[in-house]
Amino acid sequence: MFMGEYNHTIDPKGRVIVPAKFREALGEEFVVTKGLDGCLFVYDKTEWTAFEEKLKTLPITNKDARNFVRFFLAGATTVEVDKQGRILLPAVLREFAELIKDVVLIGVASRVEIWSKERWDGTATFDDMEDIAEHMAELGLSI
Numbered sequence: 649m650f651m652g653e654y655n656h657t658i659d660p661k662g663r664v665i666v667p668a669k670f671r672e673a674l675g676e677e678f679v680v681t682k683g684l685d686g687c688l689f690v691y692d693k694t695e696w697t698a699f700e701e702k703l704k705t706l707p708i709t710n711k712d713a714r715n716f717v718r719f720f721l722a723g724a725t726t727v728e729v730d731k732q733g734r735i736l737l738p739a740v741l742r743e744f745a746e747l748i749k750d751v752v753l754i755g756v757a758s759r760v761e762i763w764s765k766e767r768w769d770g771t772a773t774f775d776d777m778e779d780i781a782e783h784m785a786e787l788g789l790s791i
Contacts, residue, residue, distance in 0.1 A: 649673075650755030655765065657749050662742055663734040664751055670760050671729055680741060682723035686767055688737070688745045689720075690753075690760035696724075737762075 654667040679696040683689035691699060703720065706713035723744065727735040737747065750765035
């Protein structure tokens with residue numbers, strides 16, 4: 649399970665250090681793709697395979713389903729960790745998530761998310777957490 653928040657920078661070549669705790673769980677090779685809310689999603693091979701299997705079950709006759717599958721699969725790439733613990737993020741993914749210099753990597757249970765520091769600081773205010781918690785109860789989650 650992934651958890652925690654880590655601040656890093658992207659070098660001019662588009663490489664970012666993956667925290668050691670995340671690398672241990674992700675392995676030497678894993679998948680990065682476009683995520684929701686303007687971040688990147690990072691999956692280990694097992695989680696990615698399970699996610700792909702779920703995507704395959706979506707009906708090809710449904711336009712939203714086709715777009716959903718395209719969104720995640722067209723932007724997906726396999727990355728490898730170098731000897732310094734870095735991965736190279738393709739330009740298309742860096743542009744999508746607006747990753748320029750400062751980034752935040754966060755663990756969210758089954759995946760890691762990579763955010764631009766600016767976007768994360770604007771998104772992760774959590775000012776409305778009480779309201780959100782009430783809605784989570786409607787989904788069957790109680791604290």
